[in-house]
Amino acid sequence: MKQHFSRRQFLNLIGAVGGSSALLKASLAMGLMQSNDFQGPVSVAPVKGKNKAKVAVLGAGISGLSTAYELERAGYDVVIIEASFRAGGRNMTVRHGDKIDEMGHTRYCQFDQDENLYFNCGPARIPGHHKRLLHYCRALNVPLQIKANSNQLAYIQDEKINGGKPIRQVDYRADANGFLSEMMSKSIDKGAFEQQLSEEDTENFLSYLKAFGSLNEKGKYTGSDRAGSQRDRMLFPPTPKAPMPLHDVFKSDVWRGVSFASQIYDWVEPLMEVKGGMDGIVKGFLRNISSPVELNAQVRKIHNLSDGVEIAYEQAGKLNTIKVDYCFNNIPAYFMAGIENNLSPDYLNALNKFKRGHLFKIGFQMRERFWEKEGIYGGITYTSQDNAQLWYPSHDIHAAKGVMLGAYCWDEKQCARFEAMTPEQRFKYAAQCGENIHPGYSGYIENAVSIPWARMNNQMGCGIHMEKEDWEHCLPILQKPDGRHFMIGDQISQHSGWQEGALAASQQALSQFNQLQASITSSHGAAYVS
């Protein structure tokens, strides 16, 4: 069974995995969240007195690292406890020799030893309005470059259209605009807008439609040189291709799904990426944090005490128990039921409503950048097959080799099919899918990595979500501390699966922390005003 793209799938990915504007409004009204005009990170109330307060941050993902960074700068004594062998969470870039810690299928990345050959397994693009993330990129000296997210010369491949052969996006665009314009022109001729439009208005509108859809003098769409020419257009007059059948243009779910991709706010262009791999952000934080990061340390127990939090973690078969003044918890919420704790029943109930999300990616090292010979430099091809997307790298154009994304699935059923396979079966399947888009595709593949986020050790999901009704009730509970325990992570934001969501949750928790600190200090007679 094949899954087709739907607009819903797209919207789901845009971090909207659960979430509602009503809740956002509520949070704004409660003063818990900054409005859109981010002015800089929360200024954490500095440590007062001789005894540094101690803080444990559970999880060294983006939210945990940024929380530790801000607390450390304010003078707190911080320890980060991380279950994995590496820091970064889902901000993960793999290169030659890196371990891919999938449950039951541990593999090592076999890419050539070359700094240009890497794959962003998690986040891979940054829009210009993700101000928190961009703030940290600036502050931590993380170099960015422009990344092409959409490419009109890349393909739409829909098994229902054109005998399953790929069609360039520019062809779809020209034909869809053309047909729409022609229909609009005809409706105006029938006088649909006579009441509102003067004769001059009508003329101007028709002229705009002609330009929008590339219509001829008679207001007909007969194909357009905007989609190129059938002959060399440098030497011969343009000879536009005949339009696709109108039926096909609007029948394609894939095309409908991506027509407006670059108009979705998180994908408005230009987008950016970190030079050399997204984990440059993780490295940036680690360069600027001196707090210890305890790796391979699984948290076993979180107990709120009247004056702090007791945390036990297991590392190399040894159970360590520490007492801290505060705890910031970045652990995926669905794991909390397997950690001994005394969190309040409402809080625990809210945590248990979270469901694992499924996202799946494949990265192929290609012996040649064959896509560049097809005029494709960066951007994405979308397909109705299970591999769903192909991403062509924007960096290192015309290099000898390249790593491209060979599958990126958001649909749970597509993900489930890949998850049930061994890595080697997945590569074979995704290669077969690729053949239907780029004949000879399999022959270019030298080696591969697969990242089923729902099967990655210590993650078991990406795009965590809840039922909408639960979300509206539960998020406000989790955006407040329970005792001296704060939840953080993209899970506690409206933008699950985005680093900006992780940072927003961290910032939100730190402003709550300031309030809690202020109330504790004032109850001791020495008020701190933030």
Next chain:
Amino acid sequence: MLVKNTFFALVVSSFSVSASVDKTDWTPTPQQFKYCTVCHGNQLMGNPNIGAPRLSGLSAWYIEKQLQAFKQGKRGMPDQSVPAHEMQSMVKELSDEQIHQAAIWASKTQSPVPSETIVADAKAGESLYKQCAACHGADGKGNQTIGAPALAGLHDWYLLNQFDAFKSGSRGNVQGDSQAQQMQAAANLVNSEQDLKAIVAYIQQLEKHEEHN
């Protein structure tokens, strides 16, 4: 590697690291089995959010038999439940010796008895349970001689899931495993969802009673 040695050398100096408060109850996780606790939780206490049952409280012989069943493809095939298949891929690469060791370790873990998630008539369950008791014991502790595992101490949601799996044939439909087939036949004797829930609610209470002793 993202994180280099910088941090390894730093012991949590300013944090007083003490031996555990509950050290007596606590069984260390062998390094080779640290994946197990990701889903099954601290001391294999289970995690309903992942569909991972509580394993502490089960006998080593039964755990080993089930791990072998996963490895040999008798449980957790892709067309069965997602958590079961996830479990299968964890076990596939374990050696027989590792499976043996894992079972011994799991049987030594201790964790709190799960609280009930199903509301049902445990009283009605008591009389219905009599037919189960023949194999699983009146106390729900199981009987190794006839291959019947302990039921007391398992999560109620997990008991329900497995019961459904036996009933639908996705579990127990294994040639040559007469015990699994026997359970499949027994599952088909329970006719209503209500009866099943009552039985499960009763089993839940068994372990609680034990705790009070």
